[in-house]
Amino acid sequence: MSQPTSAVPAASPLDEALRRCAPGMALAVVISLFTSIGLLIVPLYMMQIYDRVLSSHSLSTLMALTVVALGGLTLYAVLDYCRIRIYQKLATWLGQRLGLDAIEAIIAQTLRGKAGTQGLRDIQELKLFIGGNAATSALELLWSPLFFAVLFAFHPAYGVVAVASAAVLVVLALATELATRRSRRDTEAATLAANEELLGALRHVEVIDAMGMAQPLTRRWLAATDEANRLADASLRRATALGALSRLVRMAIQIGAMAVGVSLVVDNAASPGSLFAASIIVARALAPFEHIISDWRRWAAALGAQRRLRALLADRGAGRSTMELPRPEGILEIDRLVYVPPGANRAVLKGVSLFVAPGEAVGIVGPSASGKSTLARLLVGVWQPTGGAVRLDGHDVYLWNRENFGAHVGYLPQSVSLLDGTVRDNIARMGEADPLAVVTAAKRAHIHEMIGHLPHGYDSEIGSAGYTLSGGQRQRLALARALFGEPSLLVLDEPDANLDAAGEEALVRAVSEAKQRGCTIVAITHHPRLLTVLDKVAVMRDGIIEGVVTPTQAAARLSGRPPETARDGAREAAKDGAGAVVALPAAEKAAGEPKLVARAAGSTP
Numbered sequence: 171m172s173q174p175t176s177a178v179p180a181a182s183p184l185d186e187a188l189r190r191c192a193p194g195m196a197l198a199v200v201i202s203l204f205t206s207i208g209l210l211i212v213p214l215y216m217m218q219i220y221d222r223v224l225s226s227h228s229l230s231t232l233m234a235l236t237v238v239a240l241g242g243l244t245l246y247a248v249l250d251y252c253r254i255r256i257y258q259k260l261a262t263w264l265g266q267r268l269g270l271d272a273i274e275a276i277i278a279q280t281l282r283g284k285a286g287t288q289g290l291r292d293i294q295e296l297k298l299f300i301g302g303n304a305a306t307s308a309l310e311l312l313w314s315p316l317f318f319a320v321l322f323a324f325h326p327a328y329g330v331v332a333v334a335s336a337a338v339l340v341v342l343a344l345a346t347e348l349a350t351r352r353s354r355r356d357t358e359a360a361t362l363a364a365n366e367e368l369l370g371a372l373r374h375v376e377v378i379d380a381m382g383m384a385q386p387l388t389r390r391w392l393a394a395t396d397e398a399n400r401l402a403d404a405s406l407r408r409a410t411a412l413g414a415l416s417r418l419v420r421m422a423i424q425i426g427a428m429a430v431g432v433s434l435v436v437d438n439a440a441s442p443g444s445l446f447a448a449s450i451i452v453a454r455a456l457a458p459f460e461h462i463i464s465d466w467r468r469w470a471a472a473l474g475a476q477r478r479l480r481a482l483l484a485d486r487g488a489g490r491s492t493m494e495l496p497r498p499e500g501i502l503e504i505d506r507l508v509y510v511p512p513g514a515n516r517a518v519l520k521g522v523s524l525f526v527a528p529g530e531a532v533g534i535v536g537p538s539a540s541g542k543s544t545l546a547r548l549l550v551g552v553w554q555p556t557g558g559a560v561r562l563d564g565h566d567v568y569l570w571n572r573e574n575f576g577a578h579v580g581y582l583p584q585s586v587s588l589l590d591g592t593v594r595d596n597i598a599r600m601g602e603a604d605p606l607a608v609v610t611a612a613k614r615a616h617i618h619e620m621i622g623h624l625p626h627g628y629d630s631e632i633g634s635a636g637y638t639l640s641g642g643q644r645q646r647l648a649l650a651r652a653l654f655g656e657p658s659l660l661v662l663d664e665p666d667a668n669l670d671a672a673g674e675e676a677l678v679r680a681v682s683e684a685k686q687r688g689c690t691i692v693a694i695t696h697h698p699r700l701l702t703v704l705d706k707v708a709v710m711r712d713g714i715i716e717g718v719v720t721p722t723q724a725a726a727r728l729s730g731r732p733p734e735t736a737r738d739g740a741r742e743a744a745k746d747g748a749g750a751v752v753a754l755p756a757a758e759k760a761a762g763e764p765k766l767v768a769r770a771a772g773s774t775p
């Protein structure tokens with residue numbers, strides 16, 4: 171079948187977001203030209219006072235200069251406010267813009283076993299950088315030549331002192347970077363790894379508390395952070411030494427500028443007023459250079475954050491379609507599916523093929539670790555197949571746009587996985603849903619009444635901070651979530667694992683009704699009652715489908731024996747005749763012959 175799926179464009183979302191920030195940045199930089207000029211108001215005012223008012227004793231000149239200076243300072247204050255607000259707005263926008271992509275990327279990485287929330291912290295770091303002083307003072311560097319020009323205009327000696335001082339400060343900033351870069355990066359990586367391990371462990375806090383595992387965990391965390399602390403200390407030692415040196419240099423510059431100024435005044439080469447004005451302007455001209463050194467940690471953090479964000483965002487669900495597809499009929503084709511987990515050297519699925527017609531309900535049985543849950547995850551496209559494909563209505567489920575795919579698919583994982591929120595939020599898949607649609611899904615899962623008995627009905631909070639549902643209640647609620655919104659495909663991974671007799675009965679009815687509504691169903695189950703409402707049952711062992719039996723045959727075998735005997739059941743059923751079971755030779759199965767299995771099961775349309 172065809173695969174006309176369009177791929178995601180390769181442009182980096184970070185570059186795209188920064189590109190869209192550029193006009194705002196440019197406006198802020200232009201405004202900062204005027205605020206930089208505004209910074210000259212006080213020194214020029216002082217110079218005029220010394221050189222004109224003190225010598226002429228003219229109070230009217232003083233008054234005029236004061237009015238002009240105050241007017242200029244007012245304008246400066248307004249422009250400075252606008253400039254800072256632009257940076258703050260840009261930082262907020264950037265955070266929102268990147269947040270969506272970062273969450274998507276974090277989900278994609280977590281699915282590949284690389285869990286972590288560092289991406290969100292990195293966005294926060296970039297926001298602080300842009301919205302705070304670090305980025306703004308760096309952009310003010312652009313206008314430093316203006317100050318240098320004024321100093322050269324006063325006297326070339328002032329200009330030379332300022333430019334030479336700026337060069338020394340730049341060298342110090344570069345030395346700080348070179349001396350601390352490696353250890354800083356290593357510190358970041360070591361701290362990140364230690365914190366992620368601890369956060370991962372804290373998700374299982376009940377186990378930790380019940381079995382007194384807090385101490386060993388703390389020791390592991392301390393051992394992991396020890397290395398990070400050692401590296402951080404080395405980096406801090408160098409940065410502190412260079413910081414002390416740069417403070418010494420800054421004070422020496424002030425003294426040097428003053429000494430040069432006084433010698434010029436003594437030689438009558440410059441006015442006394444220019445001496446004071448120049449010392450203030452030198453300080454202003456060098457301020458952005460000094461900020462680079464004092465804000466270096468923020469700079470380093472922002473550089474590290476953008477590097478990690480770039481890598482994270484490049485990694486988000488690469489190659490998935492951006493185009494929405496219409497509601498599928500529910501033709502499910504598993505085509506020579508192979509799956510080798512990341513880092514593993516052995517395939518969990520070794521060429522699984524199966525065809526499921528629209529509205530058909532298939533059971534999957536097989537012993538533990540035969541690959542059933544892995545198959546379920548591949549059916550809903552959360553993992554990328556190593557080979558082969560799963561197609562729904564001819565389109566690869568892994569490449570399918572996730573939001574669009576989710577609207578047509580219901581998935582009940584083995585771990586249930588309810589999220590923090592209300593019962594209503596969970597059924598509605600955390601979206602803003604029509605109450606009628608929520609109630610319909612609950613009724614289809616036969617839990618509408620059960621929800622009525624919760625403290626706040628559909629508004630009952632569940633999850634870590636809310637009402638604690640029983641295992642069976644959680645499973646039934648997760649079934650309602652899977653049934654929400656008329657799914658075309660329903661994938662249920664052991665939906666009966668925690669249910670009592672009433673729950674099992676409700677599940678059987680819910681699955682049977684979904685089938686009648688035309689939903690294609692794949693259910694991993696060993697429950698004989700549930701098997702009987704399905705159309706066929708695939709028997710899995712060691713990553714392959716050994717054969718397909720009728721539900722009656724599978725249920726009969728399973729009700730008398732443990733699930734591990736499913737293969738024997740399949741083989742015995744094959745001996746029963748009726749062509750219901752296909753026991754393919756191993757080599758044939760590994761090569762993958764989907765149609766053989768499907769045809770033999772009598773399900774190919």
Ligand SMILES: Nc1ncnc2c1ncn2[C@@H]1O[C@H](COP(=O)(O)OP(=O)(O)OP(=O)(O)O)[C@@H](O)[C@H]1O
Pocket residue numbers: 283511512514518536537538539540541542543544545584
């Ligand atoms: N991400 C992974 N990395 C390494 N091995 C994995 C990974 N996921 C699954 N496996 C391995 O694949 C095999 C099949 O696992 P799977 O969960 O699919 O089995 P199952 O048939 O659903 O078992 P059960 O009935 O016990 O749930 C197991 O041996 C498991 O250890």
